[in-house]
Amino acid sequence: MTPNADSVPSGPSRRSFLASTAVATAAVAGGMPLLAACGGSDSGSREGATSGKAADKLLPTYVASSVAQPDLPSKNGSAAGYTGKVDLAALKTSVPDKLGTGAPVKIMSPFWGSPPKPGNPYYTALDAAAGTKITWQNQDGNTYGEKLGAVLASSSVPDMVVVPSWELVGKISNAVTAKFMDLGPYLAGDKVKKYPNLAAIPSDAWRMGIFGGALRGIPMPAAATPGIVPYYRKDLFDKKGYTVPKSPDEFLGWAKEATSSKAKVWACGDMRWAAAAFFGLLPAGTLGWNIGDDGKLTYRHEHPEYLEHLEWVRKLFDAGVVHPDDKANTGDPSQRFTAGEILVFNGDISSWYGKTTEQAASNPDFQIEGMDYFGADGGDPTLYAPQPAGIWSMIRKGASKETIENALAAANFAAAPYGTKERMSIDYGVEGTHYTVKDGVPVKNDLGIQEVNNAWVLLAAPAPYLAHPDFPEVARKQVEWQQRQGAFVKKTSTYGMNIVEPTRYATLSSQFEQLEIDFVRGNKKLSDIQQAISTWKSSGGDKLRDWYAELIDKNGSGN
Template sequence: MTPNAASASSGPSRRSFLASTAVATAAVAGGMPLLSACGGSDTKSREGTTSGKAADKLLPAFVASAVAKPDLPSKNGSAAGYTGKVDLATLATSVPKKLGTGAPLKIMSPFWGSPPKPGNPYYKALDAAAGTKITWQNQDGNTYGEKLGAVLASSSIPDMVVVPGWELVGKIANAVTAKFMDLGPYLAGDKVKKYPNLAAIPSDAWRMGIFGGALRGIPMPAASASWIVPYYRKDIFDKEGYSVPKSPEEFLSWAKEATSAKAKVWACGDMNWTAWSIFGVRGSGTIGWDIGDDGKLTYRVEQPEYLEALEWTRKLFDAGVVHPDDKARSGDAGNRFTAGQILVYNNDMSTWYGKTSEQAASNPDFVIEGMDIFGPDGGDPTLYAAQPAGIWSLIRKGASKTTVENALAAADFAAAPYGTKERMLVDYGVEGTHYTVKDGVPVKNDLGNSEVVNAWVMLAAPAAYYAHPDFPEVARKQVEWQQRMGAFMKKTSTYGMNIVEPSRFASLSSQFEQLEIDYVRGNKKLSDVQAAISTWRSSGGDKLRDWYKELIDKNGSGN
C-alpha cells in the first residue's frame, strides 16, 4: 500500500501545490443553533461553521479499526506508520459482505494525469468487489474549479462529487450546502456501523464534513502534523562534508558555500514554503485566523513573522543561491533536485517515498532526507496544525436511497485500512494485471501505473498512515519527522472547523500569492507588501475580522 506520489513543479501556486499534496495523501492511505452564522437569510444560512456540542450530535460513532496494529502509532498529530511487510496471502477482509447493489452511479472527481478508459480492468475489478457500477466523470484537476462551478450552477449534477477544500470559495462554497444532501440519516451515531471503514474515520475528520449545519461531506482524513518538508540530498551533504543548517543564518551561510554557478550547482529552490514554517506563519484561508495571547484576532498577513519570512526568502534570491529556473518558475524543481543541480527544495511528505522509489534503480547513491524545521533564532519552531480533513465526497440532493447506499458502499470500500484485501485492490489493482509480487512486495507494472491512480482514492480514506513495503525505512522516517515536528505544533482558534466565509470576501486575499512571488524575487518592494496589507484591511479585512470574532464567540475556539 504505497502512495502514488505526485510532485509539485517549481514555484507552485498555492492551489497547484495543495492539489499535488492531496493526490499523494489520497493514495496513501487520512445552546446555539446548529449553524452559528452571522445573519438569517438563505444565503447567510450557508455561511459560518458548526462546532462543539452541536457538531457532536451530527457525527458518526467512532469505532477504531483493529485490522492491523501500526509499528509506529500516531503521536503529536502524526500519521501512523507500518514498517513491516504484509503477508499478502493472509490479508484481512474489512468488508465481509458487498454493500453495493450494482445500481448505476455517476461520480465526478478531479484527476491529475490521463484518466484511464471507461470499463478498464481496474474499475471493473473494484465494481465487482464493492458491488457498485460507477461511471467516472474524471475532470482535469488543474482546472477542476471551473468545471465544478459550472456543474454546481447547472441542473445536472452527478450522483456523487468530490470537492477539494481549495475550491471552497465564492459560489462553490455556498453551493455545497444548497446542492448536496444531509447524510445524517445514513451515518449519524450508530447508523455508520453498517459501514465499518467509515466508522473508523477519526471524529475530527468527520467534523470537517459538516456544511450548513448538516453532515454532508465524507472526509479524507489528514495528519494534523502535516507540513511542507525541506528536503536535502544527504548523499551529497555527506560527500561534501556539509552540516545540516539549524538556523536561517546558518542556512544562508551554507547556501553561499554550496552554490557554484560554474559547476551548475545551486543550494536550493524557492524556499518560501519552508520559510512560513521557520518563522511561524499560519496557513492561508480560514486557518490563517487566530486569537493571540494579547486577545486580538489577526489574519496571517498581519503577523510580523509574515514579513520576516518573505524577507529571509528574498535574501536567498538576492544572494544568488536559488537556481535560476526556480527564480523564473520554470521546469520541475524535483528533477533539478534528483539531478544534483539543487541540494535543498521543499515539497509535500509524499516526495520522501516518491523520489526514493524513482531513483532506486538509476541512481543507487541517491539519499533524500527531511531537514528538521528550526525557529527564526535557531531554536524551536512554532508550527500550526493542518486541518484534519480537506477533501470530501458529497452526494447530490434528491438522490434515491439506492443511489445513496451505493455511493456509501463505494466510499466504505475506498476507506479500507492498511492490511486488508480492499486496501490492496484500491492501491494496487489486480495481481497479474496491474502488479506482480517480488520478494513479498507488490510492484506495479505499466498498466498499474496508468490505471491505478486518483479516482477511487478520492472517495474516502482511512486514518492517515504511511506504509511502503519496498522501502519501509522511508515510512519510519516520515512518521518520526512528523512526530518530532509535531512536538512544536499549535492549533489556531479555527482548528477543526469547516468554515464557509461570506462570498463577498471570496477574493479579498487573492492578490497576496502573486505579490509574495514577486517580492521574494526582487520585483516588488517591501512597501508594496505593506500597502497590500493596509488595503486588505480597509477593503474588507477588518469586516471579515468582525465576522470571525462573532463566529468564534458563538462557537468557541478550536484550540
C-alpha cells in the same frame, strides 16, 4: 500498499502533488476559503461555520479500526506507519459482507492523467468486491472547478460528486448545501456502525464534512502535522561534509558555502514555504486567523513574522544562492534537486517516496532527507496544524435510498485500512493482471500502471497512514519526521472549522502571493508590502476581523 497522503498548504501545485503520490488522497488545507454555514437550515446565508459543540451531535460515532496494527503508531498527530512486507495470506477483510446491491451509481471525480476505459479489469474487480456498479465520470483535474461549477449550476447532478476544498469558491460553495444531501440519517451517531471503515475515520475529519449545518461530506482525513518538508540531498551533504543547518543564520552561511555558479550548483530554490514555518508564521487562508495570548484576534500578515520570513528569503536571493531558474520562477525545482543543481527544496511529504522511486534505478546514490524545522532564533519551531480534511465525496439530493446505500458502500470500501484485502485491491488491482508480488513487494505491470489510478481513492480514506513495501525505510523516515515536527504543532482558533467568508471579502488577500514572489526576488520594496497590509485593513480586513470574532464567539475556538 500505497500511502494515505498528507495535508499540504496552498502553495504547491495541486496537480503536481496529486500526480506525485501513488494515490491521490490529498487533504489540502489553508489556501482557499472552506465552506459551511451557521445553524441547521439550508435557507438564508451560507456564510459562517458549524463547529465545536454545535457539531458534535451531527458526527458519526468513532470506532477505531483494529484490523491491522501499525509498526509505528500515530504520535503527535502523525500518520501511522507500516514498514513490514506484504503477506497476502495474512491480509484481512474489513468488509466481510458486501454492502452494495449492484445498483448503478454515477460518480464524478477529478482525474489527473488519462483515465482508464470503462469496463476495464480494475473497475470490474472492485465493483465485484464491493457489490457496486459505478459509472465514472472522470474530469480533468486541472480544470475541474469549471466542470464542477457547470454541473452544480445545472439540473443534472451525478449521484456522487468529489468536491475538493480548493474548488469551494464563488457559486460552487453556495451550491454545496443546495445540491447535496444530509447524510446524518445514514451516518450520524451509531448509524455509521453499518459502515465500519467510515466509523474509523477520525471525528475531526468528519467535523470538516459539515456544510450548511448538516453532515454532507465524506472526508479524506489528513495528518495534523506540516505537509511541506524542507528536503536536502543527504548524499551530497555527506560527500561535501556539510552539517544540516539549525537556524536561519546557519542556513544562509551554509548556502553561501555550498553555492558555486561555476559548478552549476546552488544551495536552494525559493524557500518561502519553509521560511514561514522557520519564523512561526500562521497559515494562509481561514486558518490564518488566531486569538493570541493577549486575547487579540489577528491575521497572519499582521504579525512581524510575516515580514521577517520574507526578508530572510530575500537575503537568500540577494546572496545569489537561489538557482537562477527559481529566481525566474520557471521550471520544476524538484527536477533541479534530483539533478544536483540545488541541494535543498520545499516539497510536499509525498515527494520523499516519489523522488526515491524515481531515482532508484538511474541514480542509486541518491538520498533524500527531510530537514527538521527550527525556530527563527535556532530554538524550537512554532508550527501549525493543517485542517484535518480537505476533499469530500457527496451524494446528490433526491437520490434514491438504494443509490445512497450503494454510494456509501463504495465509500466504505474505499476507506479500507492498510493491511486489508480491500486496500490491496484498491491500490494494486488484481494479482497477476495488474501486479505481481516478489519477496513481499507488490509491483505493478504496465496494465496496472495504466488502470490502477486515482478515482476510487477519492471517495474516502482511512485514518492517515504511510506505507511503502518497496521502500519501507522511507515510510519510517516520513512518520518519524512527522512525529518530531508534531511535538511543536499548535492549532489556530479556526482549526477544524469549515468556513466560507462573505463574498465581499473574496479578493481581499489576493494580491499578497504575487507581492511575496516579487519582493523576495528584489522586484518590490518592503514598503510595498507594508502598504498592502495597510490597504487590506482599511478596505475590509478590520471588518472581516469583526466577522471572525463573532463567528468564533458563536462556535467556540478550534484550539
